[in-house]
Amino acid sequence: MTAQTQLAIPDHFDTKKVDRFWRVPYQQRAAEAKQWAEKYSIQPASLDKNQICLLIIDAQNTFCLPEFELFVGGRSGSGAVDDNLRLCEFIYRNLNAITTIAPTMDTHTAMQIFHPIFWINEAGEHPLPAATSITLEDVQQGIWKVNPAVAHSIANGNYSAVQKHALHYVQKLSDEGKYPLTIWPYHSMLGGIGHALVSAVEEAIFFHSIARNSQALFEIKGGNPLTENYSVLRPEVLDGPDGNSIAKKNANFIDKLLDFDAVIIAGQAKSHCVAWTIDDLLTEIWARDANLAKKVYLLEDCTSPVVVPGVVDFTEQADAAFQRFAAAGMNVVKSTQLILGD
Secondary structure: OOOOOOOOOOOOOOHHHOOOOOOOOHHHHHHHHHHHHHHOOOOOHHHOOOOEEEEEEOOEHHHHOOOOOOOOOOOOOOHHHHHHHHHHHHHHHOOOOOOEEEEEEEOEOOOOOOOHHHEEOOOOOOOOOOOEEEOHHHHHOOOOEEOHHHHHHHHOOOHHHHHHHHHHHHHHHHHOOOOOEEEOOOOOEOOOHHHOEOHHHHHHHHHHHHHHOOOOOOEEEOOOOOOOOOOOOOOOOOEOOOOOEOOOOOHHHHHHHHHOOEEEEEEOOHHHHHHHHHHHHHHHHHHHOHHHHHHEEEEHHHOOOOEEOOOEEOHHHHHHHHHHHHHOOOEEEOOOOOOOOO
């Protein structure tokens, strides 16, 4: 990255609205973006000498607004809101250098392996969300079993197959040293307002698309009912109990990311979807050329870990992951320090 003069922040950006949802006035912003591009001589993204991608992971209402299901507050209590304020400012200030913005969208329906309805105990109760982790021992001992009623919707009524898969699933998580299966509140529900991008972030992405003539590269993840999908690059488990494939890694998106001259990463949550995506990207980099890690930039002030006061705190795990990424050659930086340019 070479230094250049950063742009001003457009007057429409209201720092006091980052923690709210509202309708983006597309036509008005489109006209303003065209005027902005003319005022600052911003060229189409196709002419960029250095192709730079900003990967924004799950900047959705469900994770980023305090009143929603899985607000990522971090230890400060306002983590994702503060992160998105800095992220929007970063986009506007570097509008003329960011070639492509790639937002990922965590996307779920009701009956998925990490939602309460999927599981049941002997008393007919579902696990409490955010307070329950289902371990291999829990399934082996029958403390938690698959809710027979969901088999109709996700396995054509074959309950034994779903229960077999559930045991295999938690076994794989245990064998591979991953987090135990966490039961999350219903979140990022397809068709719901929680699934939408935070309005301020959506507005910044749209403004960039028009000003730079650059289509946003949206990536959907998380719709498979039989596996978690923290990482946008691959689900947590790829095969079923019989060795049959239930999901695949996102090879096309991996190739697109690694074709850029630089990839900048922000979003939520640092301890889960962000860390898992970076970890999978690093695995791909090691398989191709370890030097590719140098073109990855992690905006550490635009991401926060999952912290549920009195329940769980993933801050230390998230920080350890970022230290490992830095040791591998990735650049851990602050959004105010990273100045983009050709």
